[in-house]
Amino acid sequence: MPSLGRLHLVTDTRPGRDPLTVVRAAVHAAASVTRAARPVASAGAGLVVQVRVEDSASDREAYDLAGRIVDICAPAGVTCLVNDRLHVALAVGAAGGHVGALDLPVAAARRVLGPAAVLGATAREPVTAAAAVTAGAGYLGVGPYRSTTTKDGLPDPIGLAGVRAVAGAVAVPVIAIGGVTVADVPELRAAGAYGVAVVGAVSGAADPARATAELLAALGC
Ligand SMILES: Cc1ncc(COP(=O)(O)OP(=O)(O)O)c(N)n1
Numbered sequence: 001m002p003s004l005g006r007l008h009l010v011t012d013t014r015p016g017r018d019p020l021t022v023v024r025a026a027v028h029a030a031a032s033v034t035r036a037a038r039p040v041a042s043a044g045a046g047l048v049v050q051v052r053v054e055d056s057a058s059d060r061e062a063y064d065l066a067g068r069i070v071d072i073c074a075p076a077g078v079t080c081l082v083n084d085r086l087h088v089a090l091a092v093g094a095a096g097g098h099v100g101a102l103d104l105p106v107a108a109a110r111r112v113l114g115p116a117a118v119l120g121a122t123a124r125e126p127v128t129a130a131a132a133v134t135a136g137a138g139y140l141g142v143g144p145y146r147s148t149t150t151k152d153g154l155p156d157p158i159g160l161a162g163v164r165a166v167a168g169a170v171a172v173p174v175i176a177i178g179g180v181t182v183a184d185v186p187e188l189r190a191a192g193a194y195g196v197a198v199v200g201a202v203s204g205a206a207d208p209a210r211a212t213a214e215l216l217a218a219l220g221c
């Protein structure tokens with residue numbers, strides 16, 4: 001299985017956003033910055049795109065968006081995951097999915113996706129993180145690192161100490177999420193994070209391609 005990308009772009013599908021334009025820009029940037037170091041078919045391997053739709057979206061809407069994003073990602077070697085809706089991930093041929101506390105349990109998600117799929121799970125403290133790995137998670141989304149306005153109802157931020165505690169407890173990649181900006185990357189990496197997941201730092205940027213390139217560079221991709 002190829003190694004996991006370090007920059008996870010989570011789509012912003014709130015009203016007025018344009019996730020396809022942002023994903024196209026990010027994929028193009030990822031393929032451009034890493035092409036020199038990789039075979040063409042895996043040029044964008046530093047980037048993962050996670051298709052995350054609003055809970056109010058229908059499965060058909062999720063399927064249509066995810067299918068279009070798989071079509072954008074695949075030629076560039078960018079991994080595409082689907083948040084929550086694992087049947088959509090399977091239906092569009094995504095590489096896998098991401099589940100949290102309100103989604104299928106990790107072991108059930110692994111059964112649905114199969115042994116070879118990429119499966120991420122949300123964790124915010126070491127004991128549940130280790131349990132998620134035992135149940136079959138191949139990476140962990142850990143946070144929220146900072147407070148963020150992108151998602152309502154999140155628990156308090158765990159900060160650098162929280163990320164460090166989880167990273168020290170598991171052997172799988174830890175992806176820090178929640179209010180992450182490019183300026184946070186060095187300290188997160190030093191704390192043991194393998195990578196970062198962002199919505200606003202790319203989707204809310206004036207130039208999403210440039211923001212992607214800067215994040216990838218900060219992550220050493
Ligand atoms: C990489 C990553 N980490 C955490 C999450 C959050 O997942 P979850 O807790 O299930 O919340 P929703 O995103 O489903 O609202 C994530 N999506 N990705």
Ligand SMILES: Cc1ncsc1CCOP(=O)(O)O
Pocket residue numbers: 010143144147148149150151154177178179180197198199200201
């Ligand atoms: C889905 C999710 N889960 C925890 S924080 C978050 C949103 C992250 O968005 P941003 O990068 O804009 O803070």
Ligand SMILES: [Mg+2]
Pocket residue numbers: 083084098099100101102103
């Ligand atoms: Mg979820």
